[in-house]
Amino acid sequence: MKIMVLEDNRESRRALKELISNISDEISVEVAATCEEAKELLKDTIPFALFLLDINMDMRKTEDTSGLEFAKSLRNEKQYEFTPIVFITSLVNLEVTSFREAQCYSYITKPFRKSEVEKIVRKVLSHQEERQEKTIVVKKDGVNYRIRTNEIISIQAILRGVRINMGKETMDIRYLTLKDILEKIDSPEFIQCHRMYIINTDYIDYVDSVNQLIQLKGQASPVEIGITYKTAIKKWL
Secondary structure (H helix, E strand, O other), rough: EEEEOOOOOOOHHHHHHHHHHHOOOOOEEEEEEEEEEEEEEEOOOOOEEEEEEEEEOOOOOOOOOHHHHHHHHOOOOOOHOOOEEEEEEHHEEEEHHHHHHHOEEEEEOOOOOOOHHHHHHHHHHHHHHHHHHHHHEEOOOOOEEEEHHHHHHEEEEOOOOEEEEEOOOOEEEOOOHHHHHHHHHHHEEEEEEEOOOOEEEHHHEEEEEOEEEEEOOOOOOOOOHHHHHHHHHHOOO
16 A cells, blocks of 8 residues: 655654554555655556645745645546545644545644554555455356456446456356346445446546446446436436
């Protein structure tokens, strides 16, 4: 799990990086002293799973909220629309604003306590691991296969079975219905958008409401939204 720390104070940056890195070997911490440095870090192909952002990036200016503005820009990125953001702040009056405008996950007040930081990071880490490791077992040609649900892009109904699309690989499973596999997965990320299709909403690139189509990331052709399933898509939107 990759975490970004945006903090203008050098000692606070160092302390946070050391503290978070010691929580787990599964954590990689990237630090930035300015919003410009943070934007450069976003160019990496491996996405961040958590952001710890200082709201006031210039202590000489008490009205500075550049960290909050950076958080709001993250929310405009599809990739980080729901990624947890934790604000680091000594400006108590900005707490309500930060929750409302950037949908922050939580906040840490300065001077921060080690136990407080650890508790938040461990909670996010546990949710991340649980989501990544969720699997289903399907049988093909008498062999049981374990598939990670976060690798499934879509599931299509085919003659006497279903086709599981995992991007570079597809798997045809006989004698299984869309209803059966939806019950197996049992995850809110998966919704049926057509009598022939189930999609993983994490892979949605965009929804064309005019033509009733859904474009999934990395897929050449869009998936049609069936009349019966329009309500489910609207609810997700």
